[in-house]
Amino acid sequence: MKILFTGVGGPTPRSFAQSLLKYSTYTDWEFFGTDINPLSIGLYQSDLFQESYLIPPASEPESYWKAIEGIIVEKSIDMAIILPELEVIEWSKRKETDSLPCPALIPDFSVAELLIDKAHMTSILANEKLVPQSVEFERFDPNLEKIAETLGYPYWVRSSSGSSGLGSLQINSLEELKNWIHINPMVSTFLASEYLPGRNLACKLLYWNGALVRAATGERVEYIMSKVAPSGITGNTSFGRLLNEPKLVELSKRAMETIAKHTDSTLHGFFTADFKEDAEGNPLITEINVRHVAFTQCFASAGANFAEDTVRLLAQDPTFDQSFKHYTFEEGLIFLRDVDELPIIMKEADLLKPLSKDWHVVSS
Structure with a gap:
């Protein structure tokens, strides 16, 4: 092939x-x-x-x-x-x-266009209470102080479009916001959202001609080269967990159905819904990517091979089961990734523990 x-x-x-x-x-x-x-x-x-x-x-x-x-x-x-x-x-x-x-495997244009515009997506999903409270603003907005009046401090800011955490930072003061806008000259429109302190979660969704056929969930814990980004988010996960959370699938499905209804479209394509949890542990959608993301190989190595699923659908493989399947994993599985390295799948319990304080080397 x-x-x-x-x-x-x-x-x-x-x-x-x-x-x-x-x-x-x-x-x-x-x-x-x-x-x-x-x-x-x-x-x-x-x-x-x-x-x-x-x-x-x-x-x-x-x-x-x-x-x-x-x-x-x-x-x-x-x-x-x-x-x-x-x-x-x-x-x-x-x-x-x-x-x-x-x-x-290409989504309808109206769906892709809407989801790439994070601010537009947020406004559509707001009535469903699936997204954090947010404010869209332009870089030259003269009333930036009103953002904090709506959201309070701290809040999260990012570019209203694009991926990989473009222009993202936790904002703690008006001065911080002005400085951040100044050092991001390529961003014209920003999206400010209430700060969500909980887990950073992802739900992968494979749709084929209107039907959800495959799904799986995971958690992003740490990012590759996180120190180079003030937000700590680079878009490439270095350490994550493979999860079994049907609630994320249901929330993602609800969001996608809302988007489909708004655009009068048939859901078709691969989508990755990103969530952050609020202080009470409620997951809220921060963005929905219109494609696979970089750690798709980690899911494949643990048995959720969305790449193969995609190819078999495109090849019209008659043996492929198109009934819905939520991929689940052995409890406690994590993945480790780095630049130029294949991922490692292992049990979190098997991570190396720090040496005791009284441990020492005895020279021979």
């Missing part, structure tokens, strides 16, 4: 590819990669991708599609895995008016 992966400079497409290569026996694979940056490491991983291509960005649709279609025809590509948000949007736009050049 020949599969085209876009955005292979990012960790998520490579994680998806590794999920198939290492944890699936569905078929034999040939992977092809694309990226817009000649420095992208995935373009040069010949052990993973048979061939790789430097292509124009999706922001240049005419040249982008010419390159993509050329690769698909020349290499007889069976399906494409589209993961960068800008490319998901471009493919969803095309799906609205024309057929896709090959099978790909």
Whole structure:
């Protein structure tokens, strides 16, 4: 099976590819990669991708599609895995008016567009009490002090669109907010939300033609290179837990059904709902990604191989069971990740314990 992966400079497409290569026996694979940056490491991983291509960005649709279609025809590509948000949007736009050049799991444009706009998504889900109290504001808003009048201190601020915690920080004063806006010149619109001190949770959802067919839940505990981000959030989890929490699935499902009703759309695609718990332990949705996220390989290594599920659906595998399945895990499972390393799945109880204070080395 020949599969085209876009955005292979990012960790998520490579994680998806590794999920198939290492944890699936569905078929034999040939992977092809694309990226817009000649420095992208995935373009040069010949052990993973048979061939790789430097292509124009999706922001240049005419040249982008010419390159993509050329690769698909020349290499007889069976399906494409589209993961960068800008490319998901471009493919969803095309799906609205024309057929896709090959099978790909792409959400409706109206759904993707709404979910990428975190502020819009929050406003739609507010009546369902699924999201934290929030305030959208522009960087040049003259009445920034009113945010604290609504939310109180501390509160959380981030870019109203995009992923990976762009522009995110806990705000404790008006001066902190003004300074943060100043050092984030690329962000024009921000979203401030009530501060949620609890667990950072995720629910993965695979929809096929309106039906939820697979789901699983987990917790993000620590992030790779967290010290480089003032918020401590970089978008790449280094330590997480694999959870069995049906409540998260039900809340995510409710949110997606609300979005589908608002956009008059059929739910189709892969979504990752992110939650934070409030002080009472109630999970609230902070964002819903329109794609897989980087630690999808960790789920695959523990038996929840959403990458294989996606491929089998796109291949119209008649043996694939499309009835709903909530993947569950052995209690106490965690995953550890780092840059350039395969994840490790283990029991949290088996983590190394600190040495006792009276322990010492005796030299021979």
